[in-house]
Amino acid sequence: MALQINATNPEHPALLLALPWHLPLEEWPEEYLVPLPRGISRHVVRYARAGDEVIAVKELAQRPALREYELLRDLDRIGIPAVDPLAVVTGRTDRTGEPLESVLVTRHLGGSMPYRSMFETTLRPATMHRLMDALAVLLVRLHLAGFAWGDCSLSNTLFRRDAGAYAAYLVDAETGDLHPEPSVGQRQYDLELARVNISGELLDLEASGALHPSVDPIDFGAEICARYQGLWEELTRTSVYPAGKYHYIERRIRRLNALGFDVAEMQIEHASNGDTVTFVPKVVDAGHHQRQLLRLTGLDAEENQARRLLNDLESWMATQADYAPGDPLGARPEVLAHRWVREVFRPTVRAVPPELRGAMDPAEIYHELLEHRWYLSERAQHDIGLDTAVEDYIRNVLPRARETLQPATD
Known part of the structure; x- marks a missing residue:
């Protein structure tokens, strides 16, 4: 079989061809390598330079290499x-024609470090807690996206x-799998593996x-479980x-935002007796709402603005x-969204006199x-x-805001 390079960018194959693929990775000459700290891996891993980029090169069998490549593309x-x-x-193949293992190539994550390099100087317990927080957030994000690690x-x-x-980043997806939604058993399996590992x-x-003498390895293994469960x-x-x-619903949304997550959808149900409201959020990573708002309403806003507007739209x-979500006879979200723009958003904005708006966009x-x-509701x-x-707002807030923006006069 001839050498084949499957790449995400058409420019990469030409850059990668210059590397010594006829040699086992552990025999690559120093001239090709970049001296960066490496973590422990079941495979041979090296950092190399391809043009202006630093890449991580991992040797493994062809089938898992192709599978991990596709999984990482899906996660991206x-x-x-x-x-x-x-x-x-x-x-x-080597120079004698003997086959060599396939290689997965990833971009080096600038500014990142494997955990062992961080322990070259003894980490304080407070830093260890922050690492557990970061790993718990990563695992929750993976599970929310349907990925069982x-x-x-x-x-x-x-x-x-x-x-x-x-911030924690997944670096090895070889054993992972994507699902519409991981089962409770899959999540618990990931969590138990995390604790033991x-x-x-x-x-x-x-x-x-x-290791810092006050850090108990068993306690910190259990800590990842507690932090994950609390966040989940x-x-x-x-x-x-x-x-x-x-406003209680908005208070809950603010807590979720403070954790670094956004609410993409809300399910709000009124009790039959009208006494209570049930709220179920659908949580996604940040960066989602600008595109969602533009798609639904045609409004182009900054991310934080879009998050607030979408929360109000959903309510x-x-x-x-x-x-009636799921009911083919109910109004589609796009129809309701444009009605909200016409009946709520625009009249509300127009209620603010143009002379009081200043440079604020709608x-x-x-x-x-x-x-x-x-x-006011709080x-x-x-x-x-x-x-x-x-x-x-028009009577009590905007006049004061304009006064503070007026230039001082003698």
Whole structure:
């Protein structure tokens, strides 16, 4: 079989051809390699340079190489934090014609480190807790996206500093699988593997003297389970609120946003007696709402604006008599969304006098009005409604805002 390079970018094969594919990876000359810290892997892994890019090259059999390549591409398409797949190289042979293993090529994740490199200087317990937080968030994100990892561990994760915390990235998808939704058993299997693997990895560090004496490997293995369960519960639980307390729903959404997640859809059901409202959020990673708002309404807004507008749109749709998800006779979301723009969004924005708007665009004005309604509803302990919020905003907020923007005069 001739050498074949399957790549995501048509420019990559020409760059990759310059590498010594006729040699086993562990025999590659230093001139091709980049001296970066490597984690523990069941396969031979090296960092090399291809043109201006630093790449990670992993040797493994052809079938798992192709499968992992496709899985990483799928994870990239759905926005999961994982290494970026560039190519699979198959049909390798040495100079005598003997076959060599295939190779998976991924882009090096700049600024990232394998966990063992982070322990070259003894990590404080507080830093260890942040690593567990990052790994728990990654595992939850994978499960929300339908990905069962099958081998969650510190070794299969890269960590990158993120404003005082850490962000975790999946680096090995070989054992993973995508599903419409992972079963409870698959999630628990991932979690139990994470507990066992992390405890084992920390015990190895303890034996080498690289672990802080106050860090208990068994306790930290159990900690990932507790942090995952707490996060999963917050992201997926059903809430029941008293009817009329719609600001409670927004309070829940704000907590989810603070955790780094967005609410893509909301299921809101009124009890038959009208006393309670049941709220079920569908959570996604950030970066989703701009495109969703544009698709549904034609409104082009910044991400945070789009999140707030979509939350308001979802709440409004749930109050419409012809909103019946899954019912072919019910109004489609696109129809309701355009009705919301026509009957709610535009009249609300137009209620604010042009001379008081300043440089704010319509999406920002509406966002400000939603914020003001939230503030007034929290103070009153009941939902005050948008019309009341608009009146109070025009009367009490905008005049003061304009005064602060006026230039000082002598």
